[in-house]
Amino acid sequence: MSQADLSIHGQVSRSEATEVMTAPTFHVPAKKMAMWLFIIADSMTFAGCLVAYGFVRNATPNWPRPFHSVTNVAIMTFILLTSSLTMLIGLRSAQKGDKAGAFRWTMVTAALGILFAVLHIREWMGMIAEGATLFHNPWGTPLFSSLFFSVTGLHLTHVTGGVIALIAVAIRYQGGRYGADDLEITGLYWHFVDLVWMFVVPLIYLLNLSH
């Protein structure tokens, strides 16, 4: 019985079976799917941290509200949101074949990431100067400082990693070793870092604003 006969009789031919087995999941290329799986796993990490923070905040009487101004965090939010837009501009340039434009906008995204990190570290330095450390908090329970530095530190680590990845991928894209799809995958990670910040700001900063 030939392969054609098998197909006619409702059975799957070898070529059809191979096609099914090697077809990308959800029509998404393998390395992009890997990034999505990483994002799902990482969102669980952040969700766990934020829920743990919520648990401790809820269960601790006289939770401190040390933030007097939101100017710095508002600027940081604006920078991170804008960096997502510049990443998209870079990606669209790459998909149109505008290599110089894609490289330029990806580097602008990385520069905005660096600016965000600098502002974040400056804010940390201000808090450390007031006596807040991982194990000490001048405004009340030390749990506040522990959670603040842990959650924002985890996010800052992601931003730092993202900046390094953006620069590395942009340089390799410029050199012709990477393509637009690689820029898109790095962009997915960058948008995810931005997305997490949308939850960190209200929960860690705005709910702890002194009135």
Add this chain to the structure above:
Amino acid sequence: MTTETHSGSMGKDLIVYVFLLVLAAAQFVIAYQDISASQMFVRMLAVAIIEAGLALLFFMHLAENRGLMWFVLIFLVAVALGLQYGWTDAFRLSNGVPWAR
């Protein structure tokens, strides 16, 4: 490997970006409202979820791939729901055990 191109235009990206800025500003406005912490938490979280949805659908292009969208959504919702088991304990620690009063 083939390069995927995404539908939509720069104009749509800009509109989503402006929406995200407005929603982020709304969170800051809520922070200065004269409401209880729990009301503030609910409102801010609602805005954050809308922001995250916009970013996922348009910036991360999930709107263009329904299968992947459901895959991601089911995982995220399952984890978010699974993490809620500790709240009763958190309230017990802050308010005491109601039936012991």
